[in-house]
Amino acid sequence: MGLFRLVSLVACLALTGGGAEAHAIVLNSTPRPDAIVSGRELAIEIRFNSRIDAGRSHIKLFGREGAAVSLPLDESASEDMLKARATGLAPGSYRLHWQTLSPDGHISQGDIPFRVDR
Numbered sequence: 001m002g003l004f005r006l007v008s009l010v011a012c013l014a015l016t017g018g019g020a021e022a023h024a025i026v027l028n029s030t031p032r033p034d035a036i037v038s039g040r041e042l043a044i045e046i047r048f049n050s051r052i053d054a055g056r057s058h059i060k061l062f063g064r065e066g067a068a069v070s071l072p073l074d075e076s077a078s079e080d081m082l083k084a085r086a087t088g089l090a091p092g093s094y095r096l097h098w099q100t101l102s103p104d105g106h107i108s109q110g111d112i113p114f115r116v117d118r
């Protein structure tokens with residue numbers, strides 16, 4: 001954890017005091033981190049512990065060559081979820097990078113590595 005992230009997290013805890021407007025934390029995801037999937041298409045769901053601002057969120061897919069593709073977000077997702085779909089997946093290692101804005105005004109981000117094998 002870098003110093004900036006640590007300071008940001010401490011500030012978040014001080015500001016929210018465990019109130020309703022909390023920093024967004026991932027509760028669960030599809031795929032799970034380090035999952036192995038077999039299809040050419042992948043339905044992505046990332047569920048958070050709070051409402052998030054989907055309009056200020058993104059999901060990027062990094063493939064084998066390191067090139068990033070921004071995945072369009074599914075606007076039918078519930079307020080605590082980011083949904084997207086990856087298509088045309090060839091076998092190999094990938095990484096989903098997500099970033100979102102939580103109601104306390106803090107940006108959260110993270111990575112979900114997965115592998116396509118068939």
Ligand SMILES: [Cu+2]
Pocket residue numbers: 012013022023024102104105106
């Ligand atoms: Cu926060």
